[in-house]
Amino acid sequence: MPIISLQISDDLLERFENVRNLRGFSSKSEALRDAIVSFIEGNEKFETLEGYKIMTINLVYPFKDITIDQISDTYSRFHRIIKTITDWRIAEKKIEVVLLVGEIETIRDLYKELAKIKDVICSVRELVID
Secondary structure (H helix, E strand, C coil): CCCCCCCCCHHHHHHHHHHHHHHCCCCHHHHHHHHHHHHHHHHHHHHHCCCEEEEEEEEEEECCHHHHHHHHHHHHHCCCCEEEEEEEEECCEEEEEEEEEEEHHHHHHHHHHHHCCCCCEEEEEECCCC
């Protein structure tokens, strides 16, 4: 089995260890393998979705003009599928939740464009309405 190395901050390691212990993982390797599998499965699922979807994209990024301008430009290109944007500013960070309705290919394109922007952390979730 290949070995990988990883550098993280002391704070992130402490948080990881707390969650690892709470979840009952016997080793860091076991917890990281589980996290990697979850990461892969979540991304594979997103890539195989089809049809018309309701989804949210969540963003966290530093409150900088250049980043805000890039995100605004991206939003303007995808205005057809964006139904609402809710945002908060906390310290020097901006947090946004974007509600999307449309074809998954277009939602996927928007997500990929946002994920390419420097210093932007984003995640995407499908909303299932029964």
